[in-house]
Amino acid sequence: MIHAREVRTKAAGFEAADTITLDESQRHRRRMAMVSDGGIAFLLDLPETVRLGEGDGLLLDDGRVLRVVARPEPLYVVRGQNATHLLTLAWHLGNRHQAAQIFSDHVLIRREPVLRSMLEGLGALVEEIEAAFDPEGGAYGGPAGQVHGQGHSHGGHSHGVSGGHDH
Incomplete structure (x- = not known):
């Protein structure tokens, strides 16, 4: 399974391969199985709980980045x-x-x-x-x-x- 172990901030800038739309409680996680809006299944596996902001990115271990969209x-x-x-x-x-x-x-x-x-x-x-x-x-x-x-x-x-x- 693909993992996301790192967050890229909106300010850092990145090219997104897909988006993932999450409500506030879903944007406050450390570890959880997720599926992007386009169907990419992955495991969010961060070292600590982070509040993901609108426009932040999740770096997948295959190099793609998913842009976070606030539902x-x-x-x-x-x-x-x-x-x-x-x-x-x-x-x-x-x-x-x-x-x-x-x-x-x-x-x-x-x-x-x-x-x-x-x-x-x-x-x-x-x-x-x-x-x-x-x-x-x-x-x-x-x-x-x-x-x-x-x-x-x-x-x-x-x-x-x-x-x-x-x-």
Whole structure:
């Protein structure tokens, strides 16, 4: 079986032989049997758990690279009435251990009706979207792009919800 033991970052640049479309939880793995969008079966076999970002590449041991595509997921865009209100809403989400992708004017979270009710009860504006989800990685630092106690970086990712929805 073909193995993928190395990640190429989007910034490194590479020519992709195929793509693999994964949701957020599938992009946070160390070892798993996978199949690319074009049918290439391989074993993801990384030395440690890594959060794969949109546009990163998986280097197969035969030299081909598969470009990672973030699968859109059902999310809420949460907006506050002002910056302080948004921080308060983010605190409530963190207090409930909710994965969140944080921007200067909104927060993205997975859809959960109970959370929507709570947030709207606190005065939030909540909108449903389908978009790629790349939540914060955790509180313990380490190299960018790694998680499970090893940090996370947004490194220029576009969120596409300031106006139109380009996810």
